[in-house]
Amino acid sequence: xxxxxxxxxxxxxxxxxxxxxxxxxxxxxxxxxxxxxxxxxxxxxxxxxxxxxxxxxxxxxxxxxxxxxxxxxxxxxxxxxxxxxxxxxxxxxxxxxxxxxxxxxxxxxxxxxxxxxxxxxxxxxxxxxxx
Numbered sequence: 795x796x797x798x799x800x801x802x803x804x805x806x807x808x809x810x811x812x813x814x815x816x817x818x819x820x821x822x823x824x825x826x827x828x829x830x831x832x833x834x835x836x837x838x839x840x841x842x843x844x845x846x847x848x849x850x851x852x853x854x855x856x857x858x859x860x861x862x863x864x865x866x867x868x869x870x871x872x873x874x875x876x877x878x879x880x881x882x883x884x885x886x887x888x889x890x891x892x893x894x895x896x897x898x899x900x901x902x903x904x905x906x907x908x909x910x911x912x913x914x915x916x917x918x919x920x921x922x923x924x925x
Contacts, residue, residue: 807876826868838898
């Protein structure tokens with residue numbers, strides 16, 4: 795059973811996205827991940843060889859907008875997720891200025907893009923604490 799990040803972080807997620815994992819034929823994962831998947835994030839416009847990637851983790855929702863609590867079944871290939879900026883100083887320094895509704899980016903495994911995302915709403919990005 796999944797323990798929501800909201801319980802351990804004592805605040806709300808930073809933003810929500812719609813996502814699509816690439817198929818293996820597109821260079822994506824052979825198997826879809828499970829709730830608790832810890833990939834990184836890259837902005838669509840970035841050259842990651844100079845900017846790097848960011849520790850922003852997804853928490854996947856079901857078709858009704860509820861968190862998926864089952865950690866033993868893969869998430870959907872396409873859907874919605876809540877995104878958590880892991881480091882507060884990066885939320886302030888980088889992400890509050892760059893993320894807005896419509897921002898596009900990627901789920902990253904190292905330098906490899908495994909899925910595409912688009913920001914659909916801002917939730918705690920502007921109000922969550924720096925630490």
